[in-house]
Amino acid sequence: MRRSGIGRAGLRGVGVTLALILGTGLPAWVLAQDAAPATPPGQTEPQQTPTPAVPDQATPSAPDTTETEPGAETSSLELVRKSDTDGQERRIRIVRTGTSDDTGIFALCSPQEEDPKDAPTLAVFSETGPGGVRITIDKNVIRVPLAVVTQQQPGDGEEGSDGRVEASAGTARFLDDVPADATERLPRCGVEATPKSVPDTVFVTQGKTELKGQKLVYDETDGIARIDGPVTFRRANETDPLTGSSERIEVNVDEEKTTLVGNVVLNSEGGRVSRAGRVEYDDAANLARLIGTPEQPAVSVKGGDTLRAGMILYDLEKNEVYAVKAEGGTITGEFVEEGDTPGTSSAPGTAPATSPVSPAPSSGTPDPNSDNPDAPPPGPTDPASPPTP
Numbered sequence: 001m002r003r004s005g006i007g008r009a010g011l012r013g014v015g016v017t018l019a020l021i022l023g024t025g026l027p028a029w030v031l032a033q034d035a036a037p038a039t040p041p042g043q044t045e046p047q048q049t050p051t052p053a054v055p056d057q058a059t060p061s062a063p064d065t066t067e068t069e070p071g072a073e074t075s076s077l078e079l080v081r082k083s084d085t086d087g088q089e090r091r092i093r094i095v096r097t098g099t100s101d102d103t104g105i106f107a108l109c110s111p112q113e114e115d116p117k118d119a120p121t122l123a124v125f126s127e128t129g130p131g132g133v134r135i136t137i138d139k140n141v142i143r144v145p146l147a148v149v150t151q152q153q154p155g156d157g158e159e160g161s162d163g164r165v166e167a168s169a170g171t172a173r174f175l176d177d178v179p180a181d182a183t184e185r186l187p188r189c190g191v192e193a194t195p196k197s198v199p200d201t202v203f204v205t206q207g208k209t210e211l212k213g214q215k216l217v218y219d220e221t222d223g224i225a226r227i228d229g230p231v232t233f234r235r236a237n238e239t240d241p242l243t244g245s246s247e248r249i250e251v252n253v254d255e256e257k258t259t260l261v262g263n264v265v266l267n268s269e270g271g272r273v274s275r276a277g278r279v280e281y282d283d284a285a286n287l288a289r290l291i292g293t294p295e296q297p298a299v300s301v302k303g304g305d306t307l308r309a310g311m312i313l314y315d316l317e318k319n320e321v322y323a324v325k326a327e328g329g330t331i332t333g334e335f336v337e338e339g340d341t342p343g344t345s346s347a348p349g350t351a352p353a354t355s356p357v358s359p360a361p362s363s364g365t366p367d368p369n370s371d372n373p374d375a376p377p378p379g380p381t382d383p384a385s386p387p388t389p
Contacts, residue, residue, distance in 0.1 A: 075099070075106035077123050077149055080160025081223055083254045090138075090253050092165065092218065092225075094123070094147055097131030104128055105172050109189035120163060122185055123149040124193050126172035132203075135167060135216070137225050138256050139284060142216060143203040146170040148193050152220070162220035169201040169214075170194050202227055204249065206258065207283030209235040213249060225251040231260065235283070240270040240319050246279070258282070264290070268319040274300040274312065288314040308332045 075096040082089050096106045104127035111119035125133040125147045135142040144167040151163040172193040182188045197215045204211040204227065211233035218225035227249040235242040247262025260279040266288070267273055276290035276298040290312040292298035298312040300321045309323035309331040323331045 075125070077125075077151065078160065079149070079151060079163050079165070079218075079220075080158075081162045081220065081253055083223075085254060089160070090256070091160075092253070093134075093136045094125055094149055094165065095134045096125045096127050097134055098127045098129040100129070104133075105174060105191075107172070107174070107189070107191045109185055109191060112185075112188065115185070118153050119185075120150045120152045122189075123151065124172045124186065124191055125149070126170075126193070128171075133167070135165065137218070137251050138253060138258065139206050139282075140251055140258060141205045142167070142227075143205075144168060144216065145201065146172060146193065146195060148195070162223075164220060165216065165218040165225070166195065167202065167216040168195045169198040170196040197228070199230060200232070206281070208237075209233055209281070209283045211249060218251075218253075223253040225253065227251075229262075233260075235316060237269075237317070237319075240268050242269075242316065242319065243267050266290075266314065270302075270319055272300060272302040272319050272321075274298070274314060274321065276312070279314075283316065286315060286317040288316055290314055 077094050079092040079094075080089055081092070096104060098104055105124065106126075107124045109122040109124075111117070111121070126145060127133050128145060132143040132145055133147045135144065135147060146169065147165060147167040149163060149165050152161045154161040170193065172191065175187065175190045175192055178190050179187055186193060195215075199214045200212040202213040202216050204213065211227075211231055213227040213229050213231045215228040216225060217228075229246060229248045231246045231249055233244050233246075244260075244264065244266040246260035246264040248260075250259045250261055251257075252259070258281050260281055262277065264276050264279045265273070266275075266279070274290055276292050277296055278291040280289040280291065282288070290298035290300070292308075292310050292312075294310070297308045297310060300307045300312055300314070307321060307323055309325060311324040313322040313324060315321070325331050
């Protein structure tokens with residue numbers, strides 16, 4: 001099918017990633033994977049260019065655990081973000097894992113004649129197959145049915161550029177005919193994308209932890225990817241699995257930090273329940289930082305033992321906690337001796353104002369450093385102050 005200014009070209013073997021990273025000007029038509037070639041009047045098909053190897057990065061990205069079909073890597077795009085703080089480049093990679101026209105599309109829509117010269121390139125990824133559309137951000141591998149990406153034109157001397165990603169459930173398709181009154185870029189390129197927010201359709205994997213949300217938006221203005229909830233998650237553990245929930249997830253690309261935000265709850269199968277307004281989560285380090293405020297401290301409860309602090313360090317492997325005193329805050333706890341009834345025999349106490357510090361052991365074991373004013377405060381590695389089990 002021929003249309004004025006619009007066409008489709010097969011993408012098997014085409015180095016789309018190279019064209020996007022280097023900012024090579026693409027003709028103003030859609031490049032559609034596995035579609036029959038059709039060259040628009042007055043245009044020539046883009047030349048095939050070998051896809052370059054991904055350059056070494058200062059920080060390794062999340063492991064690629066989703067299988068892709070042969071040829072799927074040509075249906076990919078990278079946003080390149082250069083940090084204002086450390087000057088390092090960090091990449092967000094988007095890949096359609098399938099290749100069949102029956103399960104999805106990959107389309108590029110570069111600026112057309114009526115668009116400004118610095119107009120961004122739009123890309124649409126959709127895939128209903130098991131691998132979906134894969135987005136890699138820092139340590140997180142994200143799987144979604146649909147992603148619409150906006151990539152800015154690179155500046156002089158730049159080998160890549162940043163942009164925006166919107167991902168959710170939904171579908172995309174090629175239009176049989178371009179609407180005569182179309183003003184938006186995608187319809188003018190003969191593409192229709194229909195996003196849809198549905199709970200548990202945005203899948204996030206970070207190490208042993210699997211999280212679910214319903215919509216992802218990343219924007220270059222602040223470099224943060226936000227995944228709207230409700231968010232639920234589960235971390236595998238042979239003896240004491242961990243589950244939880246939050247209102248949303250934030251991934252700060254510059255700081256390489258993943259944070260659960262809003263009414264965060266962590267539940268271990270062994271009976272520990274922990275709550276905080278924000279939790280910085282690092283599966284690779286087996287560590288979560290529960291961050292509280294003087295008005296809403298972080299809290300962790302197991303049985304009759306309760307710990308409250310400005311920050312609680314949570315060992316994700318052992319489901320143990322350590323308290324850290326926030327500036328101007330306190331550490332308090334209620335700890336029940338063996339044989340006592342919770343809530344009747346142990347009065348609330350204030351823990352020492354050292355940071356970090358673990359709650360005092362219930363056995364009353366003396367601290368060998370108690371008579372040494374120069375000794376370091378007890379902490380997670382001090383056998384005299386074991387963590388709350």
